[in-house]
Amino acid sequence: MTSPSTAFFAQFDDEKLVAADKAHYVHGYHVFDDHRENGALNIAAGEGAYIYDTKGNRYLDAVGGMWCTNIGLGREEMAEAIADQVRQLAYSNPFCDMANVTAIQLCEKLAELAPGDLDHVFLTTGGSTAVDTAYRLIQYYQNCRGKHSKKQIISRVNAYHGSTFLTMSLGGKVADHPAEFDFLKDFIHHISCPNPYRAPEGMTEGDFLEFLVKEFEDKILELGADNVAAFFAEPIMGSGGVIIPPVGYHKRMWEVCQKYDLLYVADEVVTSFGRLGAFFASEDVFGMQPDIITTAKGLTSGYLPLGACIFSDRIWKVIAEPNQGRCFSHGFTYSGHPVSCVSALKNIEIIQRENLLEHVKDVGSYLEQRLQELAGLPLVGSVRCQKLMACVEFVADKRSKTLFPEELNIGEKIHLRAQKRGLLVRPIVHLNVMSPPLTITHAQVDEIVDTLREAILETAEDLKRSGDYAGH
Structure with missing residues (x-):
């Protein structure tokens, strides 16, 4: 405009x-x-x-x-794409055996852009519902594997993962946990914020990294590896204060996850779609491939609400095993909304075309x-x-x-x-x-x-x- x-x-x-x-x-x-x-x-x-x-x-x-x-705001071609989609198909049922063209095209595009074998996409209404979906997916995956006790989650102090009951409980900001609200506590655990500026006195950045990795491993052993399902981490903490972890932090934490059979969930609601110069930061910026990526915000550049939970073949092969009669009974009325999806496709087109x-x-x-x-x-x-x-x-x-x-x-x-x-x-x-x-x-x-x-x-x-x- x-x-x-x-x-x-x-x-x-x-x-x-x-x-x-x-x-x-x-x-x-x-x-x-x-x-x-x-x-x-x-x-x-x-x-x-x-x-x-x-x-x-x-x-x-x-x-x-x-x-x-x-x-940026006021993009005329975005307004036209949204208006055209409203005229063509303003809504479509996303459940069970129905799909719409723009949702299919977007999922295919996200699978192309996401690292490695993260080829499966559950579309949500925003970042909080994407993280909520990731947790439900983790529960489902562990139960399908017969690992019914493997449900404990490790997050971090100063983390922000959303504002639903679950995701606010996953978060670790003291200011986000006022006494007037209740929070889930039994299965969520928080380890140190990886903030080099606030590292214990006398520690080098390298020392601090070793401290953080050991703390993580110690927490897994304390809880029992057979009880811990996943680690949730923002590549760079956003609302917690743009916390840039020590060099090598994410790869080292991923290695611990591999050692103890934990899923690594990269909450890229903020860091994806260009903010760090890559569509997804986990691999391109931090050199590791998570099992699950959650995204929203820059996915549509804020033009319409949309989020996504993107996950690996490793998870898919377990939950979608043939002849099990399973149903992933999770979804939202506005999952895969055709107008939101077309805004994401146009957004990605603009990011790529304008380099x-x-x-x-x-x-x-x-x-x-x-x-x-x-x-x-x-x-x-x-x-x-x-x-x-x-x-x-x-x-x-x-x-x-x-x-x-x-x-x-x-x-x-x-x-x-x-x-x-x-x-x-x-x-x-x-x-x-x-x-x-x-x-x-x-x-x-x-x-x-x-x-x-x-x-x-x-x-x-x-x-x-x-x-x-x-x-x-």
Whole structure:
């Protein structure tokens, strides 16, 4: 789309929208007191890497929606493909003995793009349902093998795997486990977050890697290898703070899985479809082939909801063994939705035609380089970036890496100052996280880094004046 006109924004009554939002719209991660007082930023339009609020203010969306607007907003050819599919076939029953053309074509394409023998695809409605499906598939697989006790799952502290009851339980972020919610605990176990910045004092990265691998193996032995079914891991942790593990981590953890007959589930809901310069990061970036990959977000670049659980021949041959009379009794009304599937096919076509994976390698390396310039600023403890996944972690003391009190909400303070300057980053307590569209330019990288620098410096000065920051 072209940039919206002044007349476009004149149609919105912002006061009424704010009131209606506060009265009726329950947001994801709704912070009741803050929303009651401050409301939300109401978005009305988007083009490329930019979004516009209802007042016409433009923002460079360095969050990429929610790690997902990979090809950018307002693509005319995407709108046409979606509209054509709606006219042709808006919905089709996905259960049992029915299929639709676009779902078949997409599954074939995903099998082609996925590493090795990951040739089987269960389409879902998003990332949470893809991970939920992966767990049900694991249960089914182990029961088909006669290994009925092999159901324990190992995940990691600071992991994020979704927001259903199961997937939030799989996640390991303390902030995602408030006392008001209940969680599954009996069969889910969390080992250390592989964050080199927070490694035990005195450990080299190599030492830290050995510590993590040993901890994993020890946990399997503690639980009993015959009881442990799978290991769930994001190649790079997203919402947990863009945690880039020590070099060789995923391959070493995969080797432990092989040793003890565990399935390795790579949660690539964020890292797939170009964010790290590959369609799937597990093999191309980290040199290992998982048994299951979950994906969503960049699969359609956020144009429509869709997810997928992609799994290996090894699993398929067990669950689909002939003459067993089995039924995989799992599915969703909107699994394989033809309109969502056509948006994924068009999205993949655009990524390939415009050579966006190579573009990400170039512009992502530039983002890595530019963001490191912020490392010496006050408040900045760690800068983490791999291609188009980035995070700045803020600390009260650089030497001790001591965090600010959570109630200070340092990430939000910096985010709001950036927002006033036309930049959106994602605040997560002590962090500002970024995942811009794959189409971002070098000039837009400069805009992100220069604006964020100004917001950090202004925040540091304000905190010094208020006595909340000593400047160490």
